[in-house]
Amino acid sequence: MRTQPRIVVVGSFMMDLMSRTPRLPVPGETVMGGPFQMGPGGKGSNQAVAAARLGADVSMVVSLGRDYFGDVAYNNLVQEGVDVGCVKRVDNVSTGAALIMVDEKKGENMIVVAPGSNNELGPEDVDRAKGLILGSHCMLVQLEIPLSTVEYAIGLAHDNNVGVILNPAPGRPLPDELFQKVDVLTPNESEASAITGQPVVDVNTAGRAARELLARGCRNVVITLGAAGALAANGDGVHLVSGFNVKTVDTTGAGDAFNGALAVALAEGQSLLDAVRFANAAGALCVTKVGTAPAMPSRREVQELLAR
Ligand code: RIB
Secondary structure (H helix, E strand, C coil), X not given: CCCCCEXXXXXXXXXXXXXXXXXXXXXXXCCCCCCEEEEEECHHHHHHHHHHHCCCEEEEEEEEECCHHHHHHHXXXXXXXXXXXXXXXXXXXXXXXXXXXXXXXXXXXXXXXXXXXXXXXXXXXXXXXXXXXXXXXXXXXXXXXXXXXXHHHHHHHHHCCCEEEECCCCCCCCCHHHHCCCCEXXXXXXXXXXXXXXXXXXXXXXXHHHHHHHHCCCCEEEEECHHHEEEEEECCEEEEEECCCCCCCCCCCHHHHHHHHHHHHHHCCCCHHHHHHHHHHHXXXXXXXXXXXXXXXXXXXXXXXXXX
């Protein structure tokens, strides 16, 4: 019997404000979009929802404003069965929001994040969640909260033998000391490029970036390549794990579905390559639906796609 994975997410919530458009605008241009849609998002919260829907016992450490968006975030986590014991509410700061445009033909997006209350998540909040973190199989972290908080949380988990998955999104250069404390680093191509300073545009350049990130100290590197799948690299070598052929409607949140699923599979004891295949299936299912948190797949959907 599978043991139920316990996962803690230290990360963000954003209210996603989205419109689909025939094409993305260029600077200075206004384009007419489709209907306005609003829903729960943010990389941390999306990944928590993804992991919960796949059967994990999930807790979230997040900072929300005391406003309508914050209430939506809180209620959504409760509804998804995510533990909210370490959710912080802050006064006089707006809950984070994301302005999202989606190209309705290609499914590609452009996102601007206004972090708001996410900037108020500090090391003291991580300390308050120490018991939770130490009792988890794995901690998932992204970069929509202050880097000092990310570093502190990763240091705490690493020192206490809790597995760390760092999804370095949005991409940015990172301090060298961090890499040695990360069990799995999961950039997409543009994030791998932002971290290494080298262009990452295909499997070959991703392989080069993965080897550099391993040399900097990460134990495992998984670079997501969109529809092509993901490149998984560690001391055993570099392997391309193919993606699934699906009809793309909206790519927003695919990386979050991937990371939530990867955490679940690894916490269940799956090998890295099996876990990446499981995560590829979750990411593929996410792009077939509009939205972010609502587009996270169920365990049954993932298993059906894997069996196809
Ligand atoms: O990864 C997708 C997410 O990025 C969106 O939900 C948006 O909130 C941004 O954080």
